[in-house]
Amino acid sequence: MARAAIQRRLTWRVARVAEVVDETPRVRSLALSVPDWPGHRAGQHVDVRLTAEDGYVAERSYSIASAPDDGERLMLTVERIDDGEVSPYLTEELQPGDPVELRGPIGGYFAWTVDDGGPLLLVAGGSGVCPLMAMIRHRAARASMVPARLLYSSRTLDDVIYRDELDRDGGDGSGLEVVHTLTRGHPPGWTGRSRRIDAEMLAELAWPPERRPLAYVCGPTPLVESVASALVALGHDPDRVRTERFGPTGN
Amino acid sequence: MRIISRGFRGRRDRTEGGRLPPGQYLVRDFPVLSAGPTPRTKLTDWSFSITGEVDEPKTWTWEQFRSLPTETLTRDIHCVTKWSKLDTAWEGVSVDTLLEGVETAAEYVMAFSDGDYTTNLPLEDLTGGRAWVAFAYDGAPLEPQHGGPARLLVPHLYLWKSAKWVRGLRLMNDDEPGFWETYGYHMYGDPWREQRYSGD
Amino acid sequence: MDETELRLDGNAVAGILQEMFVPELTAARGRCVGCGEVGEMGAQHLYMYPHAPGAVLRCRFCEGVLAVMVRGGGRVRMALHGLVWLEVPQPAAPA
Ligand SMILES: Cc1cc2nc3c(=O)[nH]c(=O)nc-3n(C[C@H](O)[C@H](O)[C@H](O)COP(=O)(O)OP(=O)(O)OC[C@H]3O[C@@H](n4cnc5c(N)ncnc54)[C@H](O)[C@@H]3O)c2cc1C
Ligand SMILES: [Zn+2]
Numbered sequence: 351m352a353r354a355a356i357q358r359r360l361t362w363r364v365a366r367v368a369e370v371v372d373e374t375p376r377v378r379s380l381a382l383s384v385p386d387w388p389g390h391r392a393g394q395h396v397d398v399r400l401t402a403e404d405g406y407v408a409e410r411s412y413s414i415a416s417a418p419d420d421g422e423r424l425m426l427t428v429e430r431i432d433d434g435e436v437s438p439y440l441t442e443e444l445q446p447g448d449p450v451e452l453r454g455p456i457g458g459y460f461a462w463t464v465d466d467g468g469p470l471l472l473v474a475g476g477s478g479v480c481p482l483m484a485m486i487r488h489r490a491a492r493a494s495m496v497p498a499r500l501l502y503s504s505r506t507l508d509d510v511i512y513r514d515e516l517d518r519d520g521g522d523g524s525g526l527e528v529v530h531t532l533t534r535g536h537p538p539g540w541t542g543r544s545r546r547i548d549a550e551m552l553a554e555l556a557w558p559p560e561r562r563p564l565a566y567v568c569g570p571t572p573l574v575e576s577v578a579s580a581l582v583a584l585g586h587d588p589d590r591v592r593t594e595r596f597g598p599t600g601n
Numbered sequence: 602m603r604i605i606s607r608g609f610r611g612r613r614d615r616t617e618g619g620r621l622p623p624g625q626y627l628v629r630d631f632p633v634l635s636a637g638p639t640p641r642t643k644l645t646d647w648s649f650s651i652t653g654e655v656d657e658p659k660t661w662t663w664e665q666f667r668s669l670p671t672e673t674l675t676r677d678i679h680c681v682t683k684w685s686k687l688d689t690a691w692e693g694v695s696v697d698t699l700l701e702g703v704e705t706a707a708e709y710v711m712a713f714s715d716g717d718y719t720t721n722l723p724l725e726d727l728t729g730g731r732a733w734v735a736f737a738y739d740g741a742p743l744e745p746q747h748g749g750p751a752r753l754l755v756p757h758l759y760l761w762k763s764a765k766w767v768r769g770l771r772l773m774n775d776d777e778p779g780f781w782e783t784y785g786y787h788m789y790g791d792p793w794r795e796q797r798y799s800g801d
Numbered sequence: 802m803d804e805t806e807l808r809l810d811g812n813a814v815a816g817i818l819q820e821m822f823v824p825e826l827t828a829a830r831g832r833c834v835g836c837g838e839v840g841e842m843g844a845q846h847l848y849m850y851p852h853a854p855g856a857v858l859r860c861r862f863c864e865g866v867l868a869v870m871v872r873g874g875g876r877v878r879m880a881l882h883g884l885v886w887l888e889v890p891q892p893a894a895p896a
Contacts, residue, residue: 634849636848636855637859637864637866638859638864681853682852682854781855781871784855784870785874786854786871797854797873799874801874
């Protein structure tokens with residue numbers, strides 16, 4: 351990534367909604383075209399700003415779900431929080447062609463590039479999969495063979511975001527494994543896991559601490575807190591356990 | 602140039618126009634906003650003190666504090682984050698009661714709390730039946746996330762002045778900035794004059 | 802030669818200030834005044850954001866205040882007094 355781009359002062363840009371894609375009943379992806387997008391690293395986010403007619407402003411952060419390797423196309427994936435202020439607007443009101451203000455890319459801490467290596471342990475709850483998807487897509491775009499595992503907790507099978515893409519990627523022989531766990535019921539014949547992510551599950555699925563995996567944990571704050579402390583308790587180096595708390599976003 | 606987000610209103614309810622200070626909107630839930638982790642002080646370790654520019658400092662244990670006369674009150678509260686909540690029902694000890702018999706020439710107060718939070722107020726705004734140390738909300742003990750076991754309640758100022766987890770009042774001759782005031786919040790914080798930031 | 806002759810205007814440090822404050826800072830490392838632990842800014846605990854004009858960054862080890870930011874009234878104010886130091890990697894010299 352060009353350093354000059356990172357050095358630039360953060361400014362608000364006007365993006366256009368190019369396309370909307372319903373991922374699950376509660377989650378919609380927004381493909382945005384952002385003129386002069388300076389590029390980003392997988393895991394970074396943008397701030398989105400909405401302005402009402404009377405000048406009232408609300409700002410929220412959304413992870414970039416698309417790989418850095420996609421040019422001026424930027425994909426955000428938003429989960430609707432029913433009593434929320436911004437997410438219902440983004441998932442229900444915003445239409446192709448509409449402008450939306452954003453600034454970014456933001457954040458260097460929760461970011462991964464293939465050069466950072468692995469093994470890569472990705473742990474997600476709900477929409478927390480978004481920045482991790484950018485990492486998975488970036489890894490694939492670069493044909494990286496860094497061993498990677500995604501442990502992904504959803505409420506039900508219907509709530510799994512990017513399900514088809516993950517099914518494909520998980521079996522592509524590149525060394526990516528995808529493990530789902532469902533917390534609120536599962537379909538008949540479900541052979542995957544069906545409970546909240548706990549220490550036992552992490553002990554089984556995370557690489558042993560001696561392999562020094564690089565862990566990225568993302569989702570609702572309570573899930574991130576419990577997974578991060580469990581990983582540290584299992585002996586993982588706290589400096590290699592990176593977290594992105596989304597706040598009280600359900601799940 | 603600002604781009605208007607067509608059809609975006611925000612989660613705002615201005616229906617009670619007359620009772621809402623400028624820029625505020627109505628909420629029905631009770632938002633939680635904290636500058637740090639919620640302190641969990643045991644009632645046996647809790648005390649409330651009046652210190653600083655006084656002839657004789659005063660201290661109450663929880664038991665002593667709870668044996669003081671109490672008042673119930675219903676007030677509108679206004680947060681600098683732009684939400685207001687109408688007709689909130691509290692029970693507490695009036696600051697007038699706590700200051701009874703205190704001799705002082707001080708004109709300002711620093712309220713201090715568990716978790717090292719502080720906020721400054723003119724002494725005048727804490728007296729004359731305008732401020733309480735509240736220990737119950739809506740008929741139940743005040744929950745920790747809302748400032749329990751006890752918080753200062755000064756409903757005529759923005760809510761950051763109503764210090765959660767309050768442990769005492771330090772009387773001062775000169776005004777000094779508290780936690781948020783140091784970083785640019787207004788020294789007084791009158792919602793009706795929209796005094797959010799220093800210079801407003 | 803004494804220090805009064807060597808003294809420059811603060812202006813001269815513009816380059817270092819820009820090196821420090823223009824790049825992305827969540828990957829910057831800082832040392833906590835309270836407990837001495839070193840951590841990246843992005844790994845610390847953040848309170849009140851985005852719901853309030855103020856934001857408080859606290860040490861993830863001791864919950865001491867590292868930095869406070871207030872946006873409003875036409876400015877952004879930041880206090881960093883909870884940090885003994887803050888460090889950003891120096892950009893590699895151009896080839
Ligand atoms: C770095 C980062 C990246 C993120 N990336 C994504 C992403 O890729 N996709 C995504 O869907 N989300 C993401 N989020 C979450 C997103 O920023 C919003 O928080 C989310 O969309 C909810 O916003 P909202 O305005 O709809 O809800 P809000 O109005 O913010 O409310 C959210 C919930 O919290 C409750 N709540 C809010 N404030 C309070 C309070 N003070 N007290 C008590 N309860 C309260 C509300 O009732 C509601 O249930 C990210 C967050 C961060 C910090
Ligand atoms: Zn510390």
